[in-house]
Amino acid sequence: MFGKYSFRGGVHPSHNKDQTASRNIETFPAPERAIIPLSQHIGTPAKIAVKRGDTVKTGQVIGEAGGFVSAPVHASISGKVVSVGPFPHPLGRRVTSVEIENDGTNETVEFNPSDKPWREAAPQEIVQKISAAGIVGMGGASFPTHVKLSPPSNKPIDTVIINGAECEPYLTADHRFMLEKTEQILLGALIIKKVVGAAKLFIGIEENKPDAIEKITEQLNKEIFKEIIPAKLQTKYPQGGEKQLIAAITRRQVPSGGLPMDCGCIVQNVGTACAIWEAVSEGKPLYQRVVTVTGPAIRKPGNFLVRIGTPIKTLVEKCEIDYDAAQKVIMGGPMMGLAQSDLDAPIIKSSSGILAHSTLTAGTRDYDCISCGNCVKACPINLVPSFISKFVQKGLYEDAMAWNVLDCIECGSCAYACPAKINLVHYMKLGKFHAMAIRKSQEQK
Amino acid sequence: MSSEQKLLHISTSPHVKHIETVPSIMLCVCLALIPAFAASVYLFRLKALVLTAVCVISCLATEWSIVRFLLKKPSTLGDFSALLTGILLAFNLPPDLPPWMAAVGSVFAIGVAKWAFGGLGHNFVNPALAGRAFLTASYAAPMTVFNVPDFWKARGWTISGLSEKIIRPVSDTLDGISGATPLPTFSGITEALHAESARLVDLQFHIIDFQEALPRLFFGNVGGCIGETSAAALILGAIFLWYKHIIGIRVPVLYIGTVFLLTWLFNGTGSFFTSEALLVPVYQILAGGLMLGALFMATDMVTSPVTPKGKMIFGVGCGILTFTIRKFGGYPEGVSYSILLMNLTVPLIDRYTRPKIYGKVKKNA
Numbered sequence: 077m078f079g080k081y082s083f084r085g086g087v088h089p090s091h092n093k094d095q096t097a098s099r100n101i102e103t104f105p106a107p108e109r110a111i112i113p114l115s116q117h118i119g120t121p122a123k124i125a126v127k128r129g130d131t132v133k134t135g136q137v138i139g140e141a142g143g144f145v146s147a148p149v150h151a152s153i154s155g156k157v158v159s160v161g162p163f164p165h166p167l168g169r170r171v172t173s174v175e176i177e178n179d180g181t182n183e184t185v186e187f188n189p190s191d192k193p194w195r196e197a198a199p200q201e202i203v204q205k206i207s208a209a210g211i212v213g214m215g216g217a218s219f220p221t222h223v224k225l226s227p228p229s230n231k232p233i234d235t236v237i238i239n240g241a242e243c244e245p246y247l248t249a250d251h252r253f254m255l256e257k258t259e260q261i262l263l264g265a266l267i268i269k270k271v272v273g274a275a276k277l278f279i280g281i282e283e284n285k286p287d288a289i290e291k292i293t294e295q296l297n298k299e300i301f302k303e304i305i306p307a308k309l310q311t312k313y314p315q316g317g318e319k320q321l322i323a324a325i326t327r328r329q330v331p332s333g334g335l336p337m338d339c340g341c342i343v344q345n346v347g348t349a350c351a352i353w354e355a356v357s358e359g360k361p362l363y364q365r366v367v368t369v370t371g372p373a374i375r376k377p378g379n380f381l382v383r384i385g386t387p388i389k390t391l392v393e394k395c396e397i398d399y400d401a402a403q404k405v406i407m408g409g410p411m412m413g414l415a416q417s418d419l420d421a422p423i424i425k426s427s428s429g430i431l432a433h434s435t436l437t438a439g440t441r442d443y444d445c446i447s448c449g450n451c452v453k454a455c456p457i458n459l460v461p462s463f464i465s466k467f468v469q470k471g472l473y474e475d476a477m478a479w480n481v482l483d484c485i486e487c488g489s490c491a492y493a494c495p496a497k498i499n500l501v502h503y504m505k506l507g508k509f510h511a512m513a514i515r516k517s518q519e520q521k
Numbered sequence: 522m523s524s525e526q527k528l529l530h531i532s533t534s535p536h537v538k539h540i541e542t543v544p545s546i547m548l549c550v551c552l553a554l555i556p557a558f559a560a561s562v563y564l565f566r567l568k569a570l571v572l573t574a575v576c577v578i579s580c581l582a583t584e585w586s587i588v589r590f591l592l593k594k595p596s597t598l599g600d601f602s603a604l605l606t607g608i609l610l611a612f613n614l615p616p617d618l619p620p621w622m623a624a625v626g627s628v629f630a631i632g633v634a635k636w637a638f639g640g641l642g643h644n645f646v647n648p649a650l651a652g653r654a655f656l657t658a659s660y661a662a663p664m665t666v667f668n669v670p671d672f673w674k675a676r677g678w679t680i681s682g683l684s685e686k687i688i689r690p691v692s693d694t695l696d697g698i699s700g701a702t703p704l705p706t707f708s709g710i711t712e713a714l715h716a717e718s719a720r721l722v723d724l725q726f727h728i729i730d731f732q733e734a735l736p737r738l739f740f741g742n743v744g745g746c747i748g749e750t751s752a753a754a755l756i757l758g759a760i761f762l763w764y765k766h767i768i769g770i771r772v773p774v775l776y777i778g779t780v781f782l783l784t785w786l787f788n789g790t791g792s793f794f795t796s797e798a799l800l801v802p803v804y805q806i807l808a809g810g811l812m813l814g815a816l817f818m819a820t821d822m823v824t825s826p827v828t829p830k831g832k833m834i835f836g837v838g839c840g841i842l843t844f845t846i847r848k849f850g851g852y853p854e855g856v857s858y859s860i861l862l863m864n865l866t867v868p869l870i871d872r873y874t875r876p877k878i879y880g881k882v883k884k885n886a
Contacts, residue, residue, distance in 0.1 A: 404532075419529075447825070449832075458879055491534075494539075
């Protein structure tokens with residue numbers, strides 16, 4: 077029943093998922109203090125809707141969407157707003173955030189579910205619900221979901237892909253999600269399909285999660301899930317990258333500079349699908365998510381249902397981080413995650429994992445490029461990272477643009493494969509930054 | 522145990538890396554040359570051992586001195602690239618070359634071909650081949666004498682692998698390379714057999730000779746440079762490198778394949794499907810330095826293209842040049858010059874073979 081799908085390029089890092097793959101999702105206690113950034117998504121930050129001294133309930137809106145490409149932000153605990161101001165953010169900058177002190181009551185706002193079953197509701201009503209719940213892509217990119225679900229009329233969507241690849245090493249949050257919330261994910265998937273009016277609905281899972289594949293296949297025997305097509309994916313990084321997943325399953329390519337909707341596809345993470353189901357059926361806003369806490373410097377790894385805004389420090393200390401051993405704390409997976417400088421930064425909607433590494437594996441450059449071509453073989457976009465990085469080092473940003481630096485998805489496969497340990501992703505990011513500036517100045521002319 | 526005192530490292534992703542490193546690659550290539558080294562010591566005895574030792578030691582010494590005294594940087598011997606250059610250069614030398622010449626070649630390879638351009642990763646030609654080319658230009662006669670060791674001569678070996686009559690190399694008497702005499706038959710074969718082959722016209726060939734010659738060429742009991750004669754040992758090492766993903770299949774297969782195809786098409790026997798016509802290309806790919814060149818020199822990462830299409834062009838280009846030099850050139854052995862010439866085209870090849878990127882498609886709808 078399962079076909080096997082894959083894409084060109086990619087690498088095979090050690091999975092390192094065993095530490096947490098068999099651990100059930102535990103509910104993490106609500107923190108004493110939550111720091112909720114108003115910007116947890118791509119697009120305009122949310123507009124602050126509370127002020128210092130206000131009392132908020134769990135699930136209450138504390139930031140309203142700042143535009144169409146934006147998403148509201150909700151309180152994840154009940155208590156008093158202690159301050160509103162710049163706080164550390166996992167993306168590295170300081171971002172305006174709301175600090176809430178837990179009053180311990182966990183008083184929750186009354187959820188406002190749809191007044192009719194989702195099958196009878198109009199797509200706009202459902203999108204409205206999703207938008208109000210503040211749902212953004214939970215796989216990492218955190219693009220506001222209601223925007224993805226509202227493609228312009230000239231771009232019909234015929235294929236929906238639910239992304240259960242979870243190709244990042246160490247992370248098992250989506251894996252556990254698929255095992256424990258199978259039905260909700262599939263119902264969420266059906267909602268997405270209905271909203272965009274797609275003909276086909278796939279769910280893609282890497283073959284290193286046979287239990288998840290089995291669990292989902294079982295569900296697919298049910299009459300309501302009959303239309304969902306399972307897709308077994310080769311275990312290869314970055315299989316869960318949007319563009320790679322689309323290429324693997326549909327053989328289509330997202331046009332350079334375009335979005336999945338430009339080739340009639342839409343990709344949603346399993347976590348997002350579940351959040352959509354909860355938003356539509358219960359009216360529950362997105363104020364908690366599943367986070368994998370693991371890594372060699374964590375003594376008690378696990379998968380936790382964590383309130384958004386929980387400081388990383390609270391989370392890793394509960395999991396008994398070995399501060400002496402920890403060299404790096406990373407939000408996300410080891411391939412694309414962000415090294416954290418400040419553990420006061422909170423868990424946000426797109427935090428899929430917290431990793432504490434005990435070895436300093438990256439950040440060094442040992443040799444000059446020996447033109448081995450490993451990066452070329454590894455690049456899932458078919459770029460030549462070695463050349464682009466050389467252009468960027470020499471400040472030849474136009475050349476880097478001519479070699480398509482802007483198409484880089486920053487997956488890290490090139491730098492992973494590099495025997496000289498050159499930090500290729502760093503140069504790619506730098507090149508993209510300058511290329512964007514060049515493109516902007518060209519457009520102004 | 523407080524996080525306040527703990528300073529965390531930050532860096533760009535990815536935070537994990539593959540275990541393969543530059544030294545591990547170089548060391549693997551050195552390991553892959555062990556069968557060929559064993560074969561060369563077995564075939565050429567002490568001479569092979571001495572030449573290899575001299576080349577390796579002088580390469581390492583040159584590298585160390587340049588880095589230590591000219592650049593004043595930490596030693597680079599640990600990347601094993603100088604070791605590799607030493608081994609490869611030795612493999613490209615005839616057994617009777619005086620060791621001091623081998624040392625001169627090593628100094629040129631490391632000092633000029635490699636470090637004058639910035640060291641590992643910046644050299645645009647293969648240092649070992651550049652060293653060989655330098656020696657051939659400087660000491661033409663000793664570089665083209667491929668004597669069979671006395672030990673094996675007594676057991677009926679010949680330079681060409683053909684039975685009995687050993688023809689002295691042209692260069693031995695002329696102190697230089699004369700233009701190859703166009704040969705009425707088997708012209709394709711004859712040019713492959715180093716300098717002495719020009720005289721093979723005097724011999725009366727029988728197909729039986731070639732059938733005898735092929736296994737010798739395959740296992741290496743023929744005259745030649747110390748590391749190039751045993752195709753079997755070289756192929757064994759190359760399979761290891763291919764298994765370790767260090768060399769790709771494109772360059773060697775296309776290189777050898779092109780030589781095979783062209784020598785088959787221009788086999789000089791006037792037909793294509795006779796056993797002679799088919800033996801000519803088989804002979805050609807086994808004779809001379811083609812196996813060593815195609816498997817270990819043309820696949821040198823630094824001096825070959827990085828793009829998949831570029832690798833194909835590079836392999837075919839090497840093949841065409843080797844065939845051309847062997848067939849029409851004044852030179853008996855075309856492999857090293859073909860690779861050197863193709864090395865020079867690598868930046869150009871890479872520039873014009875940029876891979877088609879994901880998403881360069883017509884926009885739907």
